[in-house]
Amino acid sequence: MTAVPQQVQDTSSAATAESPGTSEGENFKVCIRVRPPLPRELDGRIAFSECVFVESDRSVTISDGSMPLNALDGTGVPPSPSTLEAMMHAESYGNHRFTFDAVYGPESHQEDVYESCAKPAVTSTLAGYNATMIAYGQTGTGKTFTMQGAPRGEMRGIIPRAIEDVFYTIESGGDTKGRFLVRAAYLQIYNEVIYDLLKPERTNLAIREDRRRGVFVEGLSEWVVRSPEAVRLLMDRGAQQRATGATRMNELSSRSHAVFVVVVENARGGQISQQAHGGTNAEDGVSVRVGKLNLVDLAGSERLSLSGAAGQRLEETKRINASLSALGNVISALTDPRGRPHVPYRDSKLTRLLTDSLGGNCKTTMICHVSPALEAFSEGLSTLKFASRAKQIRNEARVNEDLDQKAMLRKMELELRRLRSELSERSNKLVDKRKLLEVEEKRKQAEQDKLRAITELQNMSREILLEKQEKAELEERIKSLQSQLLVGGGAGDQVGAAVGSSRKAADGASSSSPDGGARGGGGGTDAARVRQLVKRENQRVRKEYESKLEALERERLQTAEDRAQIGRYKALLLKQRDIMIALTQRLAERDEHIGTLQVELEAYDERQRRLEDALDEKTVALISLRKAAIELGPNNDLDRAAAAAAADASALAASSKSASEMYRTGSDLSLHMHGATLVRGDSGAEHIPTTSSSSSTTTTHAVPADDGSVLARAASLPAPSLENSALEEENRALKAQAADHAKERAALRAILENKVAGLASNLAEDANMLKSADDGMDADRVESIGREARALQRLVAATVKALSQVDS
Numbered sequence: 001m002t003a004v005p006q007q008v009q010d011t012s013s014a015a016t017a018e019s020p021g022t023s024e025g026e027n028f029k030v031c032i033r034v035r036p037p038l039p040r041e042l043d044g045r046i047a048f049s050e051c052v053f054v055e056s057d058r059s060v061t062i063s064d065g066s067m068p069l070n071a072l073d074g075t076g077v078p079p080s081p082s083t084l085e086a087m088m089h090a091e092s093y094g095n096h097r098f099t100f101d102a103v104y105g106p107e108s109h110q111e112d113v114y115e116s117c118a119k120p121a122v123t124s125t126l127a128g129y130n131a132t133m134i135a136y137g138q139t140g141t142g143k144t145f146t147m148q149g150a151p152r153g154e155m156r157g158i159i160p161r162a163i164e165d166v167f168y169t170i171e172s173g174g175d176t177k178g179r180f181l182v183r184a185a186y187l188q189i190y191n192e193v194i195y196d197l198l199k200p201e202r203t204n205l206a207i208r209e210d211r212r213r214g215v216f217v218e219g220l221s222e223w224v225v226r227s228p229e230a231v232r233l234l235m236d237r238g239a240q241q242r243a244t245g246a247t248r249m250n251e252l253s254s255r256s257h258a259v260f261v262v263v264v265e266n267a268r269g270g271q272i273s274q275q276a277h278g279g280t281n282a283e284d285g286v287s288v289r290v291g292k293l294n295l296v297d298l299a300g301s302e303r304l305s306l307s308g309a310a311g312q313r314l315e316e317t318k319r320i321n322a323s324l325s326a327l328g329n330v331i332s333a334l335t336d337p338r339g340r341p342h343v344p345y346r347d348s349k350l351t352r353l354l355t356d357s358l359g360g361n362c363k364t365t366m367i368c369h370v371s372p373a374l375e376a377f378s379e380g381l382s383t384l385k386f387a388s389r390a391k392q393i394r395n396e397a398r399v400n401e402d403l404d405q406k407a408m409l410r411k412m413e414l415e416l417r418r419l420r421s422e423l424s425e426r427s428n429k430l431v432d433k434r435k436l437l438e439v440e441e442k443r444k445q446a447e448q449d450k451l452r453a454i455t456e457l458q459n460m461s462r463e464i465l466l467e468k469q470e471k472a473e474l475e476e477r478i479k480s481l482q483s484q485l486l487v488g489g490g491a492g493d494q495v496g497a498a499v500g501s502s503r504k505a506a507d508g509a510s511s512s513s514p515d516g517g518a519r520g521g522g523g524g525t526d527a528a529r530v531r532q533l534v535k536r537e538n539q540r541v542r543k544e545y546e547s548k549l550e551a552l553e554r555e556r557l558q559t560a561e562d563r564a565q566i567g568r569y570k571a572l573l574l575k576q577r578d579i580m581i582a583l584t585q586r587l588a589e590r591d592e593h594i595g596t597l598q599v600e601l602e603a604y605d606e607r608q609r610r611l612e613d614a615l616d617e618k619t620v621a622l623i624s625l626r627k628a629a630i631e632l633g634p635n636n637d638l639d640r641a642a643a644a645a646a647a648d649a650s651a652l653a654a655s656s657k658s659a660s661e662m663y664r665t666g667s668d669l670s671l672h673m674h675g676a677t678l679v680r681g682d683s684g685a686e687h688i689p690t691t692s693s694s695s696s697t698t699t700t701h702a703v704p705a706d707d708g709s710v711l712a713r714a715a716s717l718p719a720p721s722l723e724n725s726a727l728e729e730e731n732r733a734l735k736a737q738a739a740d741h742a743k744e745r746a747a748l749r750a751i752l753e754n755k756v757a758g759l760a761s762n763l764a765e766d767a768n769m770l771k772s773a774d775d776g777m778d779a780d781r782v783e784s785i786g787r788e789a790r791a792l793q794r795l796v797a798a799t800v801k802a803l804s805q806v807d808s
């Protein structure tokens with residue numbers, strides 16, 4: 001092997017300048033992970049050629065293959081300064097060796113990476129530190145694999161393992177003490193815009209900074225989680241929202257920087273108490289530590305010339321490269337050997353968000369990923385140089401005490417405490433209310449008992465009073481009896497004897513007391529007698545009272561019976577009143593009917609009168625004709641015709657008059673039927689017997705013009721035959737008129753008969769009804785209505801009879 005200048009740049013001296021034990025060096029760790037070759041690299045057109053060689057768990061060499069890797073191996077000769085200088089200007093070829101906090105080769109396991117690289121930072125968050133894990137590297141080098149990996153199993157990445165560890169550590173209670181609250185948030189920076197991956201509607205979020213919270217994303221949703229499973233669900237949800245796309249180097253390339261944030265609050269010491277005014281009491285020995293773990297999966301850098309990206313993909317790549325370049329600038333500024341000039345955190349959202357993680361209050365671990373393939377030599381070398389530079393960053397990590405007492409855990413505990421106290425207060429109130437109700441119930445019961453007792457007492461005292469009164473009455477009676485006995489006033493021989501012996505006994509005892517007999521030794525018998533007397537008297541009085549009570553009871557029953565009877569009478573009276581009202585209505589209707597009939601009758605009379613007048617005039621004319629006929633000679637036709645006409649007229653007049661009178665004097669049962677019966681003679685002519693004086697009267701009447709014409713015609717008859725035929729003609733007309741009249745009369749009679757019969761039957765019904773309901777009714781009134789009805793019935797019968805006679 002020819003001697004060639006060593007082109008190995010060994011950064012180990014710079015990277016490990018600080019001993020691992022010092023805090024600042026510990027706070028910013030840089031690890032390298034080399035992924036295994038992918039199938040596409042192994043099976044590609046160009047045979048796979050390796051360029052990254054892991055030499056130990058802390059050192060790695062990258063070689064473009066232009067010289068043997070082991071060229072310096074075994075020489076142990078450090079490069080001369082001139083050689084180093086030459087190397088610095090020949091960065092893109094040759095062999096480069098780097099030393100870091102840890103180097104993981106292609107065969108490294110997820111668990112190893114987590115345990116040695118991530119775990120210390122993760123557990124430090126439980127102690128109140130900020131910790132950040134940043135996966136850096138070219139696209140397709142395994143950043144997402146390291147951070148997320150598979151959700152379950154051996155391939156689980158740092159994030160799921162970190163979450164599990166957080167909960168495991170809390171639950172196992174090892175070094176951790178107190179109460180914990182774990183919250184999670186998930187965001188992505190895509191095209192320099194911040195998105196909330198757990199609330200996709202929240203976009204374009206702003207980064208803010210304040211003294212208490214440091215740098216934070218305003219409006220980013222935080223989710224309280226109680227188990228690794230809950231966190232896994234959040235991660236899955238967020239991963240679905242994350243921007244990915246296929247690139248030449250990676251089929252599922254992350255096109256955004258993703259940050260999964262876990263905040264752990266730990267309250268230690270005494271309980272958080274709430275002051276009366278609602279604030280917290282800082283003096284109660286409670287300390288709340290707030291640790292924040294940022295798990296950052298950066299989008300991969302990509303050479304535009306190689307990516308072949310265009311359009312949106314090109315824009316994404318540019319933005320990704322720009323933000324990664326800003327990250328490089330921040331790191332350069334932070335590691336500037338001239339000191340710490342302006343650090344351009346604000347040049348990108350990524351660096352702004354990672355302000356604390358880069359040179360601030362944080363325990364940061366950067367895992368830089370490289371591809372083993374020679375084709376990625378240039379990017380790999382660039383990554384290693386970047387990592388080497390970052391390794392010089394110094395962070396100052398300190399425990400975050402929640403001095404302002406605004407930690408969410410504190411707030412939640414206070415809220416919990418407040419709610420608990422409210423609950424207990426309400427429960428107490430409820431109990432109080434229940435007690436109050438019970439007491440109230442008891443009070444009511446007691447009041448009722450008291451009232452009942454008072455009533456009973458009143459009853460008892462009333463009874464006692466009565467008893468006392470009775471007793472006093474009895475005593476009074478006894479006294480009066482005794483006084484009677486003392487004076488010996490005829491109260492019976494037995495009593496007199498008893499008292500007499502009592503007095504004797506009293507005298508013997510030289511006692512002047514009225515009841516001395518009972519007290520004295522010899523008065524024992526007297527006292528017994530008196531008692532017997534009193535007993536008897538008592539019995540008598542009792543009997544007397546009992547009989548009085550019975551009498552009173554009887555009286556009470558009688559009164560009740562009377563009252564019931566009165567009620568019945570009252571009901572009957574009401575019924576009778578209703579019947580009277582109905583009857584009065586019927587009578588009024590009947591009066592109305594009678595009035596109508598009266599009017600009809602009067603009309604008929606009027607017509608009758610006119611007919612009679614006409615007949616009278618005819619009669620006069622006939623008489624004149626008769627005279628003329630007599631003068632002409634016997635048995636002439638004119639004479640016969642005149643006689644027949646006179647008879648006819650006379651009959652008609654009589655008939656009219658009788659009918660008229662019959663109706664006018666309808667109430668008179670001894671109705672006279674004037675007029676005559678029409679008799680048909682053998683000759684066929686009608687014969688009218690002249691029974692009326694009017695028929696033979698010779699009185700002359702003023703003849704009206706029409707009827708006068710008949711007379712005039714008769715008087716001026718040229719021959720008797722002509723006269724006769726005229727008269728016969730007229731006679732026939734009169735007969736026809738009479739027949740019409742008779743028909744009319746018959747019809748009128750039928751109507752009248754029906755109406756009168758109806759009225760009569762109504763009256764009969766009324767009378768019957770009255771009879772059946774005359775219980776307690778005025779007897780005179782009933783009788784008078786009955787009489788009226790009977791009279792009407794008789795009147796009707798007579799009328800009907802008379803009419804029948806007229807007809808026959």
Ligand SMILES: Nc1ncnc2c1ncn2[C@@H]1O[C@H](COP(=O)(O)OP(=O)(O)OP(=O)(O)O)[C@@H](O)[C@H]1O
Nearest residue numbers: 035036139140141142143144145250253254299300
């Ligand atoms: N250590 C590893 N062991 C096995 N396979 C790995 C490892 N690292 C990466 N891979 C595989 O390499 C491919 C690319 O990995 P990954 O997507 O994690 O890269 P990346 O750096 O996140 O890419 P990008 O920046 O484009 O998102 C995946 O198929 C992944 O499974």
